[in-house]
Amino acid sequence: MTDDVTYQNYLELDTLLSLQKPRTADSADMKSIVLSEQFFIIAHQASELWLRQIIADLEAVIDAFTTTDDTSNAEWIVDLLQRSAKLIEVLHTQLTALDRLPLGDFAMFRQLLGTASGAQSEQFQRLARLVGNAQQDGPLYESFTAWVTRSGHTVSGLARRGIDAGVHYRIIEALLDLGNGYWRWQVGHVSMLTKIMGSHSGTGGTSGADYLLSRCSLPFGELRELRSQAHVGLSVATS
Ligand code: HEM
Secondary structure, eight states: OOTTOOHHHHTTHHHHTTOOOOSSOOOGGGHHHHHHHHHHHHHHHHHHHHHHHHHHHHHHHHHHHHHOSSSTTHHHHHHHHHHHHHHHHHHHHHHHHGGGSOHHHHHHHHGGGTTOOGGGOHHHHHHHHHHBOSSSBOHHHHHHHHHHHHTTOOHHHHHHHGGGGTHHHHHHHHHHHHHHHHHHHHHHHHHHHHHHHTTOOOTTSSOTHHHHHHHOOOOOHHHHHHHHHTTTTOOOOOO
């Protein structure tokens, strides 16, 4: 029986829309600050929702890499990786909206945040572990290379074959798009926050922009290195 399903109750909108609670006292002369703080809360909550989907999709990819030895799930893996890459782009676009957070309002409600900081985002930490960084591959890349090996290929061989590697090529492309999007999100976060807080330190106790810049990192280093090798020994004849 689905008669009593409505848009409102299916999405649990009463609960969802009751969760934006600015700490600024709501009064006529504080209206601008209350609206700005609501904007700040929604930007973070929406990001956490998208992070939930990205993490679930990437964990499904890792599971598929781990439990299959062939390409039976490979097109689904491509779909999930491409969706994750797209959703990381959404995260980045949402951040750019915060360029429209009025500086004076932010300065006013920021003191109400205490030591709360994005650095405490457990979902972001989980994503960062899954994806890895330039120094250390994460489970996403490790499960990919193990799957490639079990199915009788090598990553370098697939990279050399380029588009002729078919679905393997599309997986490599999707991983690189995901990694680039992740990096763009990190860099976009730093540029957005330097606009609103300059070199001021963060509520989480870090130096702010300098600290975050040092954490920006392009994952999947091996795939990038293999891309650079594709240029070795190639040249286009000129007339
Ligand atoms: C006006 C908006 C924002 C400002 C001024 C800001 C500022 C900062 C600062 C200064 C840090 C460094 C840690 C600290 O000392 O607090 C940080 C970390 C972080 N922020 Fe933001 N942020 C903003 C919006 C967002 C949004 C919308 C998200 C989305 C979830 C986010 C996610 C994060 C994450 C995940 C970290 C940790 C990054 C890492 O460990 O590499 N931030 N933020």
